Amino acid sequence: MGILNKLDSKVEQFESGNIIITSADKLLNWARLSSMWQMSFGLACCAIEMMATAASHYDLDRFGIIPRPSPRQSDVIIISGTVTLKMATRVKKLYDQMPDPKYVLSMGSCSNCGGPYWEHGYHVLKGVDRIIPVDVYIPGCPPRPEALLEGLIHLQEKIRSQSIAKKVS
Amino acid sequence: MLSDFGQVLVFMIIAVAFVAFVLLASKVFYPKRPSKEKLSTYECGENTIGETWLKFNVRFYVVALIFIVFDVEIVFLFPWAVVFREMGMIAFVEMAIFLIILIFGFIYVLAKGDLYWDKPKPVIPKLEREIFNSQK
Amino acid sequence: MRKYFKNIYLGFSTIWIGMMITLKHLLFYKNITIQYPEQRLQLPERERNRLYVNIDDCIGCDQCVRACPVNCIKIETIKAVPGDKVGKTGETSAGKKKALFVPKFTIDFAKCCYCELCVFPCPTVCIYMTDVFEFSEFQRNDLVYDFTDLTKEQAEEKRKKAEEWALEMQKKKEAAAKKPPEKKVPLKPETNDKNKSDESPDSKSDDKPSKDS
Amino acid sequence: MEQFLIDTFGDNILTYIIMPVPVLIFLSLFALGAVLAERKVSAYMQDRYGPNRVGKGILQTLADMIKLFQKEDITPAKADKLLYNLAPFIVFTATFMGYAVIPFCSLYIGADLNIGIFYFLAITSLSIVGILIAGWASNNKYSLFGAMRAVAQIISYEIPTALAILIVVMIAGTLSMQEIVELQGGGILNWFIFGGPGGATKYILLPFLFAAFMVLYISTLAETNRTPFDIPEAESELVAGFHTEYSGMKFAMFFFAEYGQMFAVSAIVATLFLGGWQSPFGELIPVLNTPVAQIIWFILKGCIFVFVQMWLRWTLPRLRVDQLMILCWKYLIPVSFINLFAVGLYIVL
Amino acid sequence: MDISEILSILNSVFEKETIELKTDIPVEPFLIIAPSKINAISLFLRDEERLQFDFLSSLSGVDYDEENLAVVYNLYSFVHKHKLMIKVIVPKNEPNVKTVSNIWTTTDWHEREAYDLFGIVFEDHPDLRRILLPDDWEGYPLRKDYKVQEFYKGMKVRY
Amino acid sequence: MEVGLNHFLIVSALLFGIGLFALVSRRNAILVLMGIELMLNAANINIIAFSRYGGLGVDGQVISIFVIILAVAEAAIALAIVLNIYNNFSTINIDEVRTLKE
Amino acid sequence: MAELKTEEMILNMGPQHPSTHGVLRLELVMNGEIIEDVKPHIGYLHRCFEKHAEAMTYPQVIPYCDRMDYLASISNEFGYAIAVEKLMGIEVPERVEYIRVIMAELQRVASHLVAIGTNGLDIGAFTPFLYCFIDRERILEIFEITCGARLLYNYIWIGGVSRDIPEDFQKKVKDFVKYFRPRIKDLNNLLSYNKIFIDRTANIGVLPPDVAINAGASGPTLRGSGVKFDLRKDDPYSIYDKFDYDIPVGEGEKGTVGDCWDRYMVRVYEMEESLKIIEQAIDNIPEGDVLSAVPKRVRPQEGEIYFRTETPRGELGYYIISDGTVNPKRVKARSPAFCNLSLISQISQGAMIADIVAIIGSLDIVLGEIDR
Amino acid sequence: MSLYDGIFYAFAIITVVSAFIVVLSKNIIYSAVSLFITLFGVAGFFVLLHADFIAVTQIMIYIGGILVLLIFGVMLTTKITDVKLKTKNINALTSAIFVIGITAVLIFIMLTTNWKVAEVVKYDETIDKIGVLLLTDYLLPFEIASIILLIALIGAAMYARKSK
């Protein structure tokens, strides 16, 4: 049991015809990509832009994204800001506590690779991908709300290409 | 009457069956990748300190207690309300006595403050010594 | 007792007022949401987003690198051999002579903090900020942009040329001035040294190129 | 409905089994719609659009459901497996059983118990046990806290609810939901909020009935844990309350039950005070009093109350737990008692 | 009130050696106080009728020079609206300063921060732990000779 | 066999027995209370059964309401006492309390 | 009140918690619902600002200043720029001063809007929060046309501002002021005077003035306790002494002086005062060049300075030591939120778990500034 | 076997089994949950005995009230992960024999007694009859009940207050 266990977690550019995309796939992917509940979790300056994105002007809810306070009910974690070494273990724990399938958006330079702090920041984790697998990197410091939305759309594309079927070579 | 309750039973069975069906069906689909971290208790990203044992307030109990007394009272009130129109004044007086006795109890617990939840008891911080008074 | 009723009154009235405000918004206010992928804001011209380097105009003067607080610009330059034209015309659009090849001009947008400090000191106004912000990637390395117009082979060739020429010059100089032998021309163009900082981030005190700009 | 089924299938067990199905379908559709409506209403109140990208937004909740369907269902290692899994059953079942006595129209009621409203009151309290178990079994501080608070809140507000219901029962003299609705036939002025059928003197009761109506509405709000009474799941304090640890479909069941309850209590309020499925025009316009129209009236009335619930939720801050209790014990219950006596006096005199 | 007046008030109570006035460094003049005396002098500064420095703006640790660390106190008086800057200089190998957290509660965290980042030990501080960095961090990062550790809990620190 | 009075009586007797078992064998005060509740329930079944089959009529039901009230009063007071015991002895094990008292 | 005998429960709030405003972690020692002690743990966002400042040249520090208090970047730059200017003895042109003040006041409004909104959100009111963000967005728009960024501006430079104001700047600002006044009224009706909100915040987290001063509180937190102290008035910098405005202080209108409601309300009033300043300044911006005083090389003489300004959160002081090179020897930022937060364990004793949320909200902390 | 009988047996099995779990379970919360089922089953019996009002009262008071009170009691006095939660049965054997004896005797008496079985009374509406009876024949117990409740209320509140 657990059909979705086979869900590939890495993006692979499938060549067309390589894979049987069933309509079930489509339905499941569609549901996942259109209802990404985000874990309400902010770290630093980028979190403010994330809040602005969720606010009326940009409205994350349009994409079906609502913040959930508990990781148990969220699908996507937006790492919005500087991950410090003190925080890193917690971020990892929170990520771990999310149920599969789950996605990670790295928002802003800091979580991409330490950003402005990459050089002298003795206490800054240089990129959140050192602890958890990141799906989409959104550049910017902070990224504009639109950039976050674009990243989300990017992530949706990635989800769209996922499949539960085995690859047929 | 029995058939009506039978209907209620059917409602219950359908509800249970529905939940069971949905949960089982989802079990077929969802991925299972448990790990130690994933199964650990959520506490804002921290490890839990101590037991999940809350020092519960007695208020919880007192509320339940008072509720149950009122519950019983309500159980009496319903048949009373149904026959109220037919019985008229007698019913009213009898119930009034009944209620007033209980309301007395209610007022007692109310006055004693048993019903109030824990109010915040703010401790206003103080300095050991007055050192500043020009602004007042 | 009066307080009791006042509380009830206040409760209802303030809740009512609040509800009227939200109702007003529900019914009469225009939605202000920008429906992003379909609808876009007109971004102001000063918008600070992804940098763009017009490499045709770049003279490889290194000013932007020194100004950057984050050290996310990396430039390598190769001295042009006399007679070798840099770029198509050998000049910037303003007509300034270009003397350096720029075989490597990368900006790591994963690090950049979009502060615009690199834009102002550029003498040829060839590095500037655009309003492109939609460039999220699946891989972090894709966020490192290289603006150079030279291919690797070309760069290699130019480098060799420059080295040969430098060697030649050195020999010439040695021949010309045998008496003061200490005065050596460095093998590589000076600018190259300053770009090493990225390899040793924590020895911050001396390799910071922008120290005395 | 029942008669119709008996005609179709004969008087066998199948008849009874089919009866709840419309309710289940309605409940599912309602939950899907209400979640979406809630998001839309809140969005428009906040000058934004709300979900509008998934099939123009209409399919949003469907997508949510299918997504929750695929989500891993985590049972925390420290949780009590058996009870943890049992809780959603109890909560959902309790909610659904409440629907058995809600009269949707003159022909359809799940089970026309002659003690219908009393039954409703009792059966909704079953979910208390579910909540307690959920909170306890999760072995999470927030959950337990949330559960205890939820229970304390629900049971305290059951008293004013019952007292407010009693007022209607006193006037109606019956506990059967269907009969209560039938008594309110004949136009808007016969609704119990206007004193039910009766002479002109009934208007003396108007303030009391209105007070009872308010009490009932407020306490049902509290019983369904809606803002401003959503302390058990107050995000800013207790993360997600008793279902903090629940994920996937089990969480969806709680969600489902919550929205189901929203409509159930709204329907009860509508039934008791606003004439249930009765058309406001009575028999004046007979077309508006056919069973189909009745269903529409009923759902409309219910939905209005659901809308007010949403409206309140997106306007108000939430109370603190002690204030909530004070509101119940110090305001609602005394008011209800006074109501009770006043209405009683009116009737006997 | 001028700093020299403050100095003269202080001098009338405390020994001259413990307090030193520096005016040659722009922009602000300041007093240098012996580390052991800081507590007593602070108390005096706060409670003396004419001074009443009831507000401590800032307490900063400084890597002063090769051998010394310093603690800088910026005081302000809400009553008299005057400011004062005090420095305490301690050697790096034995950076002990008396705490003033019993005088201004705000210094509680400030001192912890100075301890955290410079390793200045505040004697008699009620709860001298690291505040910003995790408890198991090595070294005092704001010292000029700080070398960042290679790994922290298995995570690489450097880029 | 047609379900009749005896069936109900047997179930009630079983419940009573189980409740009694809790009463005599369990040492947790709250479990003892649960046992008592079981026994009261058994009694109630009896009363109602007789009210239906024994010609007791609705009177039986009224009586059972009073039984329930007694159960409520008993549970309320007993639990309050249990709380007090717990508060004083930090345990609700009856035996332990007994020994602690001495 | 003696409770049932059990050991105390420790509840973790944060670092991921919806209402700790970022990565703050509070360890609550609870007795039932009553909080006996609060142990704040900070440093989850320690980004080594002071270390960076030592490695940067003076102008390069400014982007990092921005990132300290990311809700009030302009104010952060402002203080730093003035401090360095003082150290170097630069006189900035009048026009620059005006622009800076307008920007700083706009920033103050924007920052208070977030503070107010999140305070409401903590209490459970979601809609006012979004209304605040809508209004804030209007301010960001002004910032964006001026300096191109929405959040972290790098606008105020040492000796000037990075760019002159655009043409329609004045009009936009005036529009905003006109638009915003009635919105404050709406906000008050919707949130500030709501009975539930008052009940939740009045008499909670009372901070007496002497304790506040002793603990180093500043800004609205201090003024909420009734202390009329604002650096713009009491230790004027830039051109704040030219304007006419009030300093609102908490008066205990709904409860005790210094409670959460007072602190909250001080911010609301302050927004109106800021509007006043903006109105007075916007029409009087003198002509001139904004970059004329910007030095080519920023290399202050050896010296040190402690300079403080009033940011939306309170007294932000920069202690800068220059050793005569292009890099500062030490930059210490005395952050207001750091001091304000240190008060929390004092003022939340005996509060309930729901109150602590209100208290955090009313302190208006920004973790970036606390941890730096 | 009619449907009625089937339902009866189902309820009987559920009730008795869960009652067994109540007393035998090591985990007191499990006991409470099984008590929930038992009480529910008893309510089912009441329905089968045409005592609908009593059945609902049973749900309302026992499940909504007493059971919650019991669970609160458990939570207030017992640590959840505590070993003490897992109370064990002492001298289970002797008491089991004793109890089985008594139960057997009871059942024997019940089965052998020739109960006077009257005509099965048919009534559909019990609630108004109950109402009338309460206000007439059972008036005195009714009023006394209020006093008992009053005493319970005040007494329990006092006890609870003392334990604070």
Ligand code: SF4
């Ligand atoms: S990327 Fe920039 S805006 Fe985002 S957290 Fe880092 S410094 Fe702040």
Ligand code: SF4
């Ligand atoms: S914008 Fe700032 S961080 Fe980015 S390259 Fe230019 S100077 Fe460096």
Ligand code: SF4
């Ligand atoms: S400053 Fe301008 S010209 Fe100089 S290297 Fe940079 S981009 Fe090229």
